[in-house]
Amino acid sequence: MRVSVDNIDTEVAAGATVLDAVRAAGAVVPTLCFDERLTPQGSCRVCLVSVRGRVMPACTTPAADDMEIHTDDDTARRSARLALELLVSQLPARALDIPAERSELVRACQHFGLTATRFDGATRNAGVDHSHPYVKLDRDLCIACNRCVRMCADVQGTFALSLAGRGFDTVVVAGTGGPWVSSPCVACGGCVDTCPSGALSEPGLADPRIGRTTTTTCGYCGVGCTLRVHVRDDAVAAITPGHDGPVNRGHACVKGRFAHAFTRSRERLTTPLIRDGGRDSPLRPASWQEALTVAATRLAAIRDHHGPEAIGMISSARATNEENYLAQKFARTVLGTNNIDNCSRLCHAPSAVGLAAAFGYAGGTNSVDDLDDADCILIAGANPTEAHPVIGARIKQLVLRGARLIVIDPRRIDLAEMADVHVRARPGSNVAVFNGIARVLLDEGYADQDFLRTRASGLAELTTLLGDYPPDHAARLAGITSDTLVAAARLYGKARRPAMVYGLGITEHAHGTDGVRTLANLAILKGAVGTPGCCGILSMRGQNNVQGASDMGALPDMLPGYQHVTDAGVRARFSRAWQAEVPVRPGLRILDMFASAIAGRVRAMYVIGEDIAQTDPDSGNVRRALAACDLVINHDLFLSTTAEHADVVFPAVPFLEKDGTFVSFDRRIQRVRRALDPPGQARSDFDILHLLARAMGADLGCPTPADAMAECATLTPTFAGVSYARLDRDGPLHWPCRSPDQPGEGRLYLDSFATPDGRAALAARPYLPPGEQPDSTFPYLLITGRRLVHYNSGSMSRRTPNHQLRPHEVLDLHPDDAARLGLADGDLVDVASRRAAVTFPVHLTDTVAPGQLFAAFNFPDTPTNALTSDASDSETGCPEYKITAVSLSPAGLRTSPNLSAQG
Ligand code: SF4
Numbered sequence: 091m092r093v094s095v096d097n098i099d100t101e102v103a104a105g106a107t108v109l110d111a112v113r114a115a116g117a118v119v120p121t122l123c124f125d126e127r128l129t130p131q132g133s134c135r136v137c138l139v140s141v142r143g144r145v146m147p148a149c150t151t152p153a154a155d156d157m158e159i160h161t162d163d164d165t166a167r168r169s170a171r172l173a174l175e176l177l178v179s180q181l182p183a184r185a186l187d188i189p190a191e192r193s194e195l196v197r198a199c200q201h202f203g204l205t206a207t208r209f210d211g212a213t214r215n216a217g218v219d220h221s222h223p224y225v226k227l228d229r230d231l232c233i234a235c236n237r238c239v240r241m242c243a244d245v246q247g248t249f250a251l252s253l254a255g256r257g258f259d260t261v262v263v264a265g266t267g268g269p270w271v272s273s274p275c276v277a278c279g280g281c282v283d284t285c286p287s288g289a290l291s292e293p294g295l296a297d298p299r300i301g302r303t304t305t306t307t308c309g310y311c312g313v314g315c316t317l318r319v320h321v322r323d324d325a326v327a328a329i330t331p332g333h334d335g336p337v338n339r340g341h342a343c344v345k346g347r348f349a350h351a352f353t354r355s356r357e358r359l360t361t362p363l364i365r366d367g368g369r370d371s372p373l374r375p376a377s378w379q380e381a382l383t384v385a386a387t388r389l390a391a392i393r394d395h396h397g398p399e400a401i402g403m404i405s406s407a408r409a410t411n412e413e414n415y416l417a418q419k420f421a422r423t424v425l426g427t428n429n430i431d432n433c434s435r436l437c438h439a440p441s442a443v444g445l446a447a448a449f450g451y452a453g454g455t456n457s458v459d460d461l462d463d464a465d466c467i468l469i470a471g472a473n474p475t476e477a478h479p480v481i482g483a484r485i486k487q488l489v490l491r492g493a494r495l496i497v498i499d500p501r502r503i504d505l506a507e508m509a510d511v512h513v514r515a516r517p518g519s520n521v522a523v524f525n526g527i528a529r530v531l532l533d534e535g536y537a538d539q540d541f542l543r544t545r546a547s548g549l550a551e552l553t554t555l556l557g558d559y560p561p562d563h564a565a566r567l568a569g570i571t572s573d574t575l576v577a578a579a580r581l582y583g584k585a586r587r588p589a590m591v592y593g594l595g596i597t598e599h600a601h602g603t604d605g606v607r608t609l610a611n612l613a614i615l616k617g618a619v620g621t622p623g624c625c626g627i628l629s630m631r632g633q634n635n636v637q638g639a640s641d642m643g644a645l646p647d648m649l650p651g652y653q654h655v656t657d658a659g660v661r662a663r664f665s666r667a668w669q670a671e672v673p674v675r676p677g678l679r680i681l682d683m684f685a686s687a688i689a690g691r692v693r694a695m696y697v698i699g700e701d702i703a704q705t706d707p708d709s710g711n712v713r714r715a716l717a718a719c720d721l722v723i724n725h726d727l728f729l730s731t732t733a734e735h736a737d738v739v740f741p742a743v744p745f746l747e748k749d750g751t752f753v754s755f756d757r758r759i760q761r762v763r764r765a766l767d768p769p770g771q772a773r774s775d776f777d778i779l780h781l782l783a784r785a786m787g788a789d790l791g792c793p794t795p796a797d798a799m800a801e802c803a804t805l806t807p808t809f810a811g812v813s814y815a816r817l818d819r820d821g822p823l824h825w826p827c828r829s830p831d832q833p834g835e836g837r838l839y840l841d842s843f844a845t846p847d848g849r850a851a852l853a854a855r856p857y858l859p860p861g862e863q864p865d866s867t868f869p870y871l872l873i874t875g876r877r878l879v880h881y882n883s884g885s886m887s888r889r890t891p892n893h894q895l896r897p898h899e900v901l902d903l904h905p906d907d908a909a910r911l912g913l914a915d916g917d918l919v920d921v922a923s924r925r926a927a928v929t930f931p932v933h934l935t936d937t938v939a940p941g942q943l944f945a946a947f948n949f950p951d952t953p954t955n956a957l958t959s960d961a962s963d964s965e966t967g968c969p970e971y972k973i974t975a976v977s978l979s980p981a982g983l984r985t986s987p988n989l990s991a992q993g
Contacts, residue, residue: 093157102153109148117161118196121234122148125284127245128339135173136198136976138166177233179207182603185231194286218812221269222293223891224277225346231289234260238281250274254264266311277344294328303372305767307752308346309745310881312631313478314754315346319765325352329781344879359741360770385738386785388721392694398426402692404682405432405644406699407633409751412798413775414642416790420779423670424788428677430656432639433700435680440597440967441629444606448851450844452652455619455626459838464625466585470498471595472630477876496578502937511578517871517973518860520596524608526564527579529556531615541617548852549804555854567857588618589625598972600861603773603965607853614850620839629757638753646677651806667805679967686716691785694721698775701730701883704950707958707969709927725775728885731950741772748774750795760822791807860973861961861979870943874954877946884948899952901930908934918981926956929981
């Protein structure tokens with residue numbers, strides 16, 4: 091479409107507004123109520139222009155062919171200036187003292203040359219609300235533009251904000267108008283980001299002395315939000331979401347956006363630490379040379395005396411791809427063992443195995459962008475609004491725009507409130523639920539028979555198995571009504587473009603791989619994967635780089651790109667490139683390393699950036715394993731529970747202090763860039779691995795992260811087209827990316843599945859009971875999971891003001907159970923499992939079902955994983971975190987937290 095802006099011919103796309111045309115032409119029209127992430131409302135009248143001789147708001151007026159637009163029209167300018175002047179007349183003078191780069195209002199005034207107003211309005215003196223650690227409200231600066239309210243509703247989907255009062259007194263309020271910190275605000279920062287007047291602000295950005303800004307990728311969860319890190323005096327002043335971020339599109343959450351103060355915590359490790367005697371002697375600071383010599387000498391001695399298999403190495407899903415690449419190369423070429431694993435073992439190993447068996451690749455089938463096309467979203471065992479908040483917000487937006495929603499989860503999670511059907515199945519019954527839904531899809535004609543005939547295998551076996559899963563039987567196994575199960579099946583079956591989003595509620599079970607396979611069956615039956623316009627399956631990865639750590643071969647049986655270590659041809663290729671033999675025998679998985687350590691076969695553990703003594707299941711067992719080792723080496727930012735068991739601790743750096751790449755949950759490879767210098771002598775895992783290899787007389791090659799990615803690309807077909815030059819020039823790439831001229835594949839399998847026969851594989855898997863069962867002694871089921879404001883071990887988020895938002899862990903307990911036990915909100919309760927006992931304060935909530943409990947494991951003083959069991963998925967060794975049988979007893983008369991653990 092062609093328009094004329096100030097007599098300049100301008101091309102704009104169909105559907106463009108006059109404001110789009112003005113901006114395309116390079117002209118400037120100020121705006122106040124407009125935000126490109128929101129539907130324009132044209133209320134402030136500051137963007138008035140002349141359109142074919144009439145004065146119109148640019149933001150809401152559609153552009154049309156041959157339209158003549160004038161931004162310099164006298165009448166339009168005078169009207170816009172007057173509207174602005176009236177607005178400013180209500181504000182205190184300090185509204186115009188805010189730096190222009192932080193205030194659209196100030197920029198608008200500058201545009202119109204407005205320095206004072208002829209209208210001397212009354213002042214409000216409504217005061218400030220600084221109760222929240224991140225969101226600060228100055229009511230007198232509120233211009234009631236409604237942007238924050240719409241951002242909270244339309245983008246974040248939280249509906250925490252509204253405009254209260256009338257006329258001149260109108261002002262934004264959070265919740266019911268009490269202190270902001272007590273409102274339902276989830277601190278995504280969207281309101282601060284959009285506020286044009288400075289009424290809503292955050293402390294860091296208010297300081298005009300901000301120096302440099304670096305664009306990087308968030309290091310908390312696997313969503314992979316693009317963040318802009320603003321640095322002042324070598325500390326993070328503020329972080330804002332990248333508006334060009336392909337996943338977050340200008341949005342973020344309370345962790346990525348605000349939880350950065352840990353970087354300058356006084357508790358950061360800034361020198362290596364060693365012990366002079368046994369574990370009873372204290373850790374003391376040491377020079378790098380001394381610590382490297384101790385670690386290298388003792389590692390080499392164990393390797394040479396007990397054999398390479400006596401060393402177990404755990405790499406990190408928090409670390410970059412390049413660090414994981416180097417870690418597995420170190421294990422294989424310097425230590426000589428395949429005993430390398432990463433924490434995806436504890437979360438998404440069933441996804442890697444299950445998705446690879448069903449479709450070919452060990453990752454989700456689609457890009458998150460495809461969610462936008464979904465008319466029905468099935469969420470199973472995931473709580474995105476807390477664990478992956480930006481995706482949770484995107485799903486809310488889609489539902490508000492009309493997509494149907496099915497939630498399969500034992501808890502009434504936030505998204506269940508918006509769901510058309512909530513399948514509140516008993517923990518551990520996923521396979522029964524999915525088999526029941528599959529049966530309905532086939533029985534009621536919702537299956538895509540053409541797809542099944544031409545592109546799938548295994549239908550006959552599945553059909554036979556499903557004979558045992560009529561809806562009423564499947565529903566009984568899951569503790570739900572048959573009507574609920576059938577309603578979910580019909581909703582999914584009727585959808586034209588259904589999407590699936592699942593998480594650890596599917597994988598962290600004794601039959602987690604069966605859960606993934608039977609969930610994948612549903613997408614195959616519908617032909618909703620590998621077809622044009624399909625939305626496929628997204629597996630919500632927990633930690634920032636849990637996908638990449640496995641992609642890079644930090645696995646006991648796979649080299650980078652999921653190439654089997656047992657394949658002689660693959661081994662030969664890597665051995666040639668690395669000039670060192672790749673060991674033949676697959677190594678130990680994490681839980682097997684612990685068992686081997688307790689049995690005396692593994693004598694050294696090398697743990698990079700994971701607090702296994704807090705986050706791994708049955709943590710008493712983990713401590714026994716660490717205690718049994720002759721040597722424990724650990725990299726970490728802080729003296730973690732695991733570091734306290736170590737003989738050598740190397741001070742490491744977080745994502746904000748290093749270069750590299752992460753892979754997001756949708757297989758998107760994104761750049762991580764160093765925004766800060768590390769404190770003291772802390773170094774990246776990449777550097778530490780190089781130094782330790784050198785101290786052991788080896789050279790790992792690839793001196794920089796870019797070199798490591800280049801080497802990986804030469805050895806890994808699915809990464810062959812990836813390079814730093816390309817990522818920096820063109821932005822993120824999805825894997826597989828097989829050559830420098832291939833764009834990377836977001837939506838997989840359009841031609842063929844990557845299975846041996848090119849077909850999607852249906853799986854006939856029966857329901858099997860969980861590994862741990864309640865009984866009369868341990869009658870309750872404890873589910874573990876995530877909370878919004880903290881992350882994993884909490885080592886980073888607890889050292890930020892997020893701590894004010896949640897200062898300790900609680901046990902979610904249904905009010906009926908509380909009444910039976912005589913417990914009130916905040917009372918202490920002793921939770922005992924077959925392994926240990928931990929005391930929690932209770933939080934009464936009906937988001938958990940009667941008989942079920944929920945807790946996270948973010949706090950070392952409430953060590954939830956002392957309770958969890960060693961039951962694990964038989965195919966992958968992924969622990970059954972989601973089911974622990976426990977008993978509850980009121981903790982006597984204690985009223986203040988005495989958060990003890992025994993066991
Ligand atoms: Fe970071 Fe995840 Fe939050 Fe995005 S959603 S800002 S990646 S923690």
